[in-house]
Amino acid sequence: MRRGFRRLTAALLCAALLLLPAGCRSGPEEGKIRYVIGVSQANMREPWRLVLIRELQEEAARHPEIRLVITDATSDGEKQVEDIQRLLGYGIDLLIVSPHDVERITPVVSEVYQKIPVIVLDRVVEGYDYSLFIGPDNDLIGKQAGEAAVRLVRGSAAKVLELKGGPHSQASAERSGGFRSVTSLFPLIEIESVTVENESRDAAEDLVSAYGERLREFDVIFAHNDYMALGAYKAAHRLGCDDVKIVGIDGFTGQDGGLELIRGGRIDETITCPTGGREAIQFSLDILGKVSGVPKQVILRSHAITRENVDSYERQLDRATRPVDRTIRVGYAQVGTESGWRLANNQSIRDAAREFGIDLTAIDADNDQQAQLEAVREFIRQRMDVIVISPIVDSGWDEVLMEARDAGIPVLLSDRKISVAEDDLFMTFIGADFIEEGRRAMRWTAANVPADKHPVRILEIQGTVGATPTIERKRGFEMLLAEHPDYSIVYSAGGDFTREGGRLVVGQYLREHAWDIDVIYSHNDDMALGAVDALEAAGIQPGRDVKIISVDGTKEAVKALEEGRLNCVVECSPLLGPQLMKAVTDLMSGKELPLRIITDERVFTAQTPREELRGRKY
Known part of the structure; x- marks a missing residue:
């Protein structure tokens, strides 16, 4: 690539765009610019967006190796599309876009994402075809x-x-x-x-x-x-x-x-x-520098001011961060060891704690919420610096979290969310977008299992009753299911996220009905593999006689996908340890954590190149 020429082109463009507010401030000599970042702004009329531009520029000014090129769509969706194409023509290394018309811009962002990294601000586009979304809730x-x-x-x-x-x-x-x-x-x-x-x-x-x-x-x-x-x-x-x-x-x-x-x-x-402007520049440098652990979504925190x-x-806002000059002590109340995903998740957290020099004490609740509540109380008695919970279910946490707050111990949530009366009872959630996982599963179903000959009948294997992944994966699936009247869930039962649970659900259906299912949607891989066991025992060929979609992306599920026994695996990465421990150190150094940090995930199918499936860590 003619990188030097592209840099000069973009630099000359900056000089031509003097009508834009400080989009290209005077800075280092042209030869020292490593990255040119294009910014497509929905408009520069709204005060909020003017503050966004100011924050982008202020943070960029701290990094002389980058140059911003900013365009104004003037609240015109077609102009924003043209602006983005023009920025691509200038040879930008990364695009930051704040959409005017989300529906119009979604396919454009998806196309750009195939070429260069894309950060979306403020309004999230449909699907996951972008590098990072930063915005408010x-x-x-x-x-x-x-x-x-x-x-x-x-x-x-x-x-x-x-x-x-x-x-x-x-x-x-x-x-x-x-x-x-x-x-x-x-x-x-x-x-x-x-x-x-x-x-x-x-x-x-x-x-x-x-x-x-x-x-x-x-x-x-x-x-x-x-x-x-x-x-x-x-x-x-x-x-x-x-x-x-x-x-x-x-x-x-x-x-x-x-x-x-x-x-x-x-x-x-x-x-x-x-606005997320400062964070956008910081993450741009991480993405361009190929730093590992960049999340898929960062949902920023809001405060009530009186x-x-x-x-x-x-x-x-002006408080400087402080280096942590002692070992941070973290108590981790983990769910248990109920699945391959959970084993990989626990190991990732232990490995990251060692890498970050954090003293981690983990207590295994063995899928018992009462044991998990007692683990949190034990961490409070031990005066841990931070408590991390991967909650078994989403309710029943208010009392113990109030005890942690009264003790001055911040709580972080990993993997699963909770419902509480007061939003300040925990600092942040780090994990997957379970609703999007469900949407992805239904999106694949609609695209790959046609309803042209007869209505599509779906058997759903839910996870643990009351657990956030169960609630939200079901909700996300049903959100898109409602748009397809020829598709319906005809049977749904819980498998408790275990292989045996998945086998029992399918076995129960086979005992009560003649086999008439087109699709099995399983809330995790272990239950899907249990369903495969039950189907094969009944002489039904999984992957051919019935399409099977699962969520997680464990090695065994990917192997079953390669063998044709599963058809689609929606990834839910268990490797949360590095992001979790970074959040702990950021918190202890005085940084404000975002409300939610959502991990990057993919969808694996029979069309996924084999080299992308092999060498996985879980």
């Missing part, structure tokens, strides 16, 4: 805003005016849904929603002003960004409605940013919505 942000509104009215009867984005705004829809999921628990809270098409301060001010005296009916205004919140404040103040409470979203620093609005008493609460905590929050 807009549903959670909406829930936090809902909790703020409930606090401000003390859960009593109230009327809320919601200022939201246009109908094509995915973020706005998710925030609104999250908000209502909280307020719906309080039947005396009524919501009136209005759309602010360009989500600007002036448009919000005009819209709220038009309410006139009727604005006095409202107790709270919930604006989907702080700039609309400021416009709402100006209108309310001019109308003499100073008693109305205002909740915004973004929480940026600087003039008219959410933090200053809080300090000045112009709004009552804001929920932070980080006058009581605004100063401490801003001080924390």
Whole structure:
């Protein structure tokens, strides 16, 4: 590749793009630039996106070996496609894209991903054809805003005016849904929603002003960004409605940013919505430098900011990290040894602890939640620095996690999520996107098992009842199943993630029914292999007479795939140790952890090249 020429081309382009805000600052001599990163921004009108660009540029300025080339799609999906093609023509090494129209941009991102790494910001595209997604959890942000509104009215009867984005705004829809999921628990809270098409301060001010005296009916205004919140404040103040409470979203620093609005008493609460700009540059360097352990998704943490905590929050933004000068002690409450996946997962965590110099104490709960709860309490008694839990089921954790919080011991979740009443009871989740795994399984089914001759009948083997992988793999599968009326799950039973469990489920079906199943969807490899055992014992040829899809990607399942006894294996990597131990050291050094860190995973089929299947570590 004519890398030097491409560098010069991109550098000359930077000089030509002076209309863009500091997209190419003065920096090192051209010969010292190692990487050119293209940035395709949805628009440069929204304040949130301007902050994103600023953070990208500020972080890039710390790395003289890179150069940014930035384009503005001006909220035009077709222009964004053209911008990306133009950036590719300049020979960029990596693309950062913040989509305007997710549906339009998804196939473009997929095509680019076949050539160079792609980082997607803010709005995730369909599927997994990208290197990394960094963004907020807009549903959670909406829930936090809902909790703020409930606090401000003390859960009593109230009327809320919601200022939201246009109908094509995915973020706005998710925030609104999250908000209502909280307020719906309080039947005396009524919501009136209005759309602010360009989500600007002036448009919000005009819209709220038009309410006139009727604005006095409202107790709270919930604006989907702080700039609309400021416009709402100006209108309310001019109308003499100073008693109305205002909740915004973004929480940026600087003039008219959410933090200053809080300090000045112009709004009552804001929920932070980080842009991910700094993280995008940092991960770009990791990806281009081929650093191992880069996740597939990083879901950023959001905070509720009030006058009581605004100063401490801003001080924390500027807090420098500190080196850890002692051995970190970690207690790990593991599930057990119920499957090949779990054995590989436990070994990965032990190996990574040694590599990071961490003193790891592991207690095996043998699939007993009570034993796992006692393990956590033992770690609290031992005053561990950090506790890691791979929870057996998703409920029943609040009490012990409150005990850990009271003891000042942070808790990280590995592999499985939990449901808790308070979001701050654990620091982060590191593991797979189980919903996407289910979606991938159904996506393969729809593409490879046609329903042209008769409806497709599916037998589902679920994992442990109440476990997050079971709940979410089923949910993800059924999300796409609902789009295909000729496909249906006709039988579903739990196999407890064990080979014997899978054998028993299929055996039970064979005893009760004549064999009429087209597809078996198993929530893990061990159960799928148990199903294979039962089918072969009954004279049914797995992989041919019935298609079998499993989740995990263990060596034995991959071998069965090569032999034609399984048809599709959705990977769920157990090798979480390096990311987990890095999160532990980052936490102990003072870094804020993201809300979720999702691992990179693939789909293996008969078409997957053999060299990609061999040499796997589990």
